[in-house]
Amino acid sequence: MFCEKAMEMIRELHRMSDGQLPAFNEDGLRQVLQEMEALYEQNQADVNEAKSFGRSDLIPSIKLRHCCLLRNQRCITAYLYDRLLRIRALRWEYGSVLPANVRFHMSAEEVQWFGQYKKSLASFMRSLGEGEGLDITQDIKPPKSLYIQVRCLKDHGEFEIEDGTVILLKKNSQHFLPRWKCEQLIRQGILEHVVS
Template sequence: MAYVYNRTEVIQSLRWKVGAVLPLEVQQKVNYSEEEYFKNHSAALESYMSQMEVDLTVDMVPPKDPYIKVRVLDDIGDVFLSDQSPNLARHSIHFLKRTDAELFISQGLMEELPS
């Protein structure tokens, strides 16, 4: 019983660490039931975050400032963000909401600069 409980905790923590899709190397190490459990847990978490209109996966510790300074590493172009529509050209520097920039940072398209 303890083994099953431990596995479920590991699978739940993977959602916070790797996102909604299991990496191939992890998929090869889980069985079908565990993979289904991950998908269902992920769907439940997404549903909750959608209903509450909050992204719990952005920061585990609340930031001191909701805005960060970022440098664009690859040309992204014109995008619509929550409070502005900047042209995110390569090597440009912007002061964006952390929640808007996190996705681009995680994809390697931006880097956070020290303030």
């Protein structure tokens, strides 16, 4: 049946939750493109025959195949666009380096697009904040408080906060620090957020 493979690719995306990226279905995409090529060639042959011999009985089948071509085109566009939206969301979730298991599910073109997107985002963030730059990927959801209680998991040494105060980060020490100064250290595994 026409357009079945294209619809299957769309269903495959909808089965995955929003934060997940399924493996790029290169085989399915190739099959849809081959179907589109076959439909186009059949239409070209029928259009030429209809023009040459005045066969108006071919027009309904030409229209049907043309509608199938358009539907396949819309499905492929929706499939690729939805994947790009998911990849863009992964940049905000994971940062500029994607985990290997996520990268494994991407095509070479998607990896290239991700690289260009992260460069564009980094360039934009550097242009903000009066020349100092501003990391807009942090605090996507507004924090409940500006300061948080953290515990040091490893010896890190001295850590200076914005007001000039120097804090010694020793293993198992607890501190009440500005959230935005700690988030990078939390991601690196040096600090952990203590939820009371």
